[in-house]
Amino acid sequence: MTALRVNGPRLWDSLMDLATLGATPKGGVCRLALTDLDRQARDRVGAWLREAGCKVEVDGVGNMFAIRPGRDAKAPPVLTGSHIDTQPSGGKFDGNYGVLAGLEVIRTLNDAGVATGKPVGVAIWTNEEGSRFVPVMGGSGAFAGVFPVAEILAQRDVAGTAFGDALAAIGYQGELPVGGRPLDAYFEAHIEQGPILEREARAIGLVTGVLGLRWYDCAWTGQDAHAGPTPMPARRDALRGAARLVEAVHALALRSAPDGRGTVGFVQVAPNSRNVVPGHVRMSVDLRHPDDAALAAMDAELRSAAAAIASELGLECEVREVASFASCRFDAGCVEQVRAAAKAFGYSHLEIVSGAGHDAVYVARVAPTAMVFIPCKDGISHNELESARPEHVEAGANVLLHAVLARAGVSADRR
Ligand code: HGY
Ligand code: MN
Ligand code: MN
16 A cells, blocks of 8 residues: 555645735735635636546635536545635645645546546635624635535625625626535545644644634723823723733633633724824634533623723624534544554554634534645744645645545555
């Protein structure tokens, strides 16, 4: 076993090629969901998948499915994939690696003339990042029936553009119904986006599950006032409330250590003028924990902290949950197939829980699912400096290939 191996340099070249779409000065990628850069990337990867003999279809929220036929055309496909939308200051590997590792699996099967029993496919899920449109992982969530399609299409970005209008504008609102499609299994390759695999010097992460997550929009209301004549005690400064809540979020996450996470990543100040006391502030809060009860306790702490700060400062604060998913555990059988593949290649490996959310979280609700992690440099991601080593990129794709083949009905002697 392991006669069949991916072409690492070819995969690396595809990653570097795709990274030119939205390339940023510090070596990262800015390719927000449903922008023209997203369209260009979809066009390019779609062309590569068609050239590799796949039939490419698009569903009503823009999820793309590229399927390589198997001997049994009626069998549900073994799917791989991830996302190609990025953070505003994202990297070359987050999401893009899982899609292009899936493409490399297809290319490798073609080179070797291997016919699989079940079809094998690659999915490109729309708007995984949730940076431009909430909810996070909206495309895969709609596919899994978690979000109504109409709700996803109606979401608006900070400029007021509707998801459905942006999707139509890039020409990717497809005919395929959203969801209801049986899958044999789903395997997603991804960089860890944290420091554990690199610190433990392991090449492969056997992802057993993902932290639960809750996202909030917090709206602070005070009163716009002149920065000069307005006495300090007379002010209702919304930014002071937001600033206090930033610290409160950090403190409540530390109280849930070591696995609790709390982040404020987005703050919008109005009127955002240097000589006006801000009367309105909108801020995000991202809370995570592997234990759902602990996450619920963090939710309660957040809400009581916001209320106490608002009362003390004479402000109003509305805390609105805008996305959430419970912690999840992946399919034990699929995790074992990933483990067996890593062992067959002799790759060092480690069981790990993902701190980041992934499309696999929602696909796991409709199909047996597991993930393959590889290390990223210094554990850094959602950062233009995000980087991975070619040998790990290749190793993860080899493990993905063999996990998929084991599931797709290719005998061990042909792998
Ligand atoms: O937020 C997340 O965990 C993912 O990167 N979208
Ligand atoms: Mn990702
Ligand atoms: Mn991400």
